[in-house]
Amino acid sequence: MAKYLLIESRDPFEVNDVRYYYDLAAALAKEGDVTLFLVQNGVLPARRCEPSRHLTVLAAAGVRVLADEFSLRERGIAAGRLAEGVAAAGLDVVIDQLAEGRKALWH
Amino acid sequence: MAEKKTLTFALMDAPYENARTTTALRLIDAALRRGFNVNVFAYEGAIGIPSAKQAPHPNAVHGRDVIQEDHPNPKEWVAALIKEAEKLGGKLDWVQCGLCVDERGIGEWITGPRRGSPADFVKFIEDSDNTLVIPTK
Numbered sequence: 001m002a003k004y005l006l007i008e009s010r011d012p013f014e015v016n017d018v019r020y021y022y023d024l025a026a027a028l029a030k031e032g033d034v035t036l037f038l039v040q041n042g043v044l045p046a047r048r049c050e051p052s053r054h055l056t057v058l059a060a061a062g063v064r065v066l067a068d069e070f071s072l073r074e075r076g077i078a079a080g081r082l083a084e085g086v087a088a089a090g091l092d093v094v095i096d097q098l099a100e101g102r103k104a105l106w107h
Numbered sequence: 108m109a110e111k112k113t114l115t116f117a118l119m120d121a122p123y124e125n126a127r128t129t130t131a132l133r134l135i136d137a138a139l140r141r142g143f144n145v146n147v148f149a150y151e152g153a154i155g156i157p158s159a160k161q162a163p164h165p166n167a168v169h170g171r172d173v174i175q176e177d178h179p180n181p182k183e184w185v186a187a188l189i190k191e192a193e194k195l196g197g198k199l200d201w202v203q204c205g206l207c208v209d210e211r212g213i214g215e216w217i218t219g220p221r222r223g224s225p226a227d228f229v230k231f232i233e234d235s236d237n238t239l240v241i242p243t244k
Contacts, residue, residue, distance in 0.1 A: 007239075009127065040126045070133070091130075091137045098237040099112050099143060106241050 002032035005094065005102040011041035012051050018042075021107045022054050029062045035102075037094055038086075039068040043075060045083075052083035059085025066093060111197065113144040115235040117228060119243045121152025122181040128156065131241050132184050135199070139191050144198040146235060148228040149220070151243070154203045157185040157216040182217050189219040202227045 006025050012018035025036045036058060038046055045051040046067040059065045066089040067082065079088045098104055116135060120127045138145050149156060161180040165173045185201065192199035202223035208214050232238050 009130070039130055091133055092141060094134060094239075095114070095137045095141050095143065098114050098138075098239060099141075101237055104237065104239050106239060 002028075003097075003100070003102040004028050004032055004034045005037065005097045005104040006034065007037045007039060007094065007104070007106045008042040009040040010107060011044045012054075013044060014041070018107070019054065022058055025058055025063045026061050029058075034062070035064045035066060035093070035097060037066050037068065037089070039071050039091075041071075041075075043067045043071040043077065046072065046086045047077045047081045048083045052086070056083055056085040111142060111144050112236045113146060113234065114138050115146040115148065115228075115231040115238040117148045117150060117238065117240040118153035118156065119151045119241065122156045122158075122161075124152070125243075127241055127243075128153075128181065132181070132188065134239070135188055136191065139188065139195055139197050139199065142195065142197065145192070145200070146231040147199070147201040147220075148204065148223075148225075148231055149201065149207075150204045150225075150228070151207050152211075154207045154211065154216075155213055156181045157201065157203070157220045158182060158213050159215040159217050186217050186219065200231075202231070204228075 008021055010018050025034050028034045045055060055065050065086045067086055069088045069090050072088055116131060118131050122128055135145050161182045163173050163178040163180060165171060166176045189199050201220035203220050205222045205224050
């Protein structure tokens with residue numbers, strides 16, 4: 001099974017093509033193991049809000065949705081406010097998944 | 108003991124402009140701390156990250172002098188990463204794209220990074236366990 005690491009650094013409130021990246025994650029998850037790692041302004045939809053439903057749907061479809069702890073702290077988003085299906089994680093996850101040879105893509 | 112794994116990062120953003128630079132340096136730090144060797148290919152504006160002529164400045168608006176302002180410069184972060192790699196017994200090989208250096212006239216940088224070309228990036232990719240390209244918009 002192919003393994004993918006998709007890193008999303010952009011904010012869907014500002015950049016519409018973030019949704020296409022979520023779609024890519026969903027499509028890849030049909031055939032592979034996918035982690036969607038949110039970082040920088042990419043973590044903004046991780047807090048419970050209208051757009052976070054897309055992340056919850058992704059998680060239900062088998063995508064592992066993680067949000068960078070540091071980026072969350074910078075933006076005052078407490079771990080207890082994360083949307084269903086989203087978990088906080090450190091950058092070590094990115095390093096470990098790169099080391100295991102996942103196909104990695106930054107957006 | 109197994110040979111250390113190597114990760115390569117390609118950076119493209121100029122310093123002081125985007126959070127991607129901070130995230131990239133955090134990733135390099137995390138990789139070194141986890142015991143990996145790290146290659147960096149600094150392309151386009153990213154060749155300015157270790158630029159030697161970066162200087163801290165005061166903040167007249169807030170009435171702070173240069174010491175009070177404590178303005179961070181990315182060259183110091185790169186120097187710290189190089190030192191960290193040595194301390195951990197790892198390796199941080201930072202290549203500055205020579206074409207990009209010449210275009211921008213930024214040919215002086217701190218001790219550690221070396222001048223190279225896109226061919227070095229190809230070699231990095233071939234010799235690494237994985238590569239992450241962090242592009243500009």
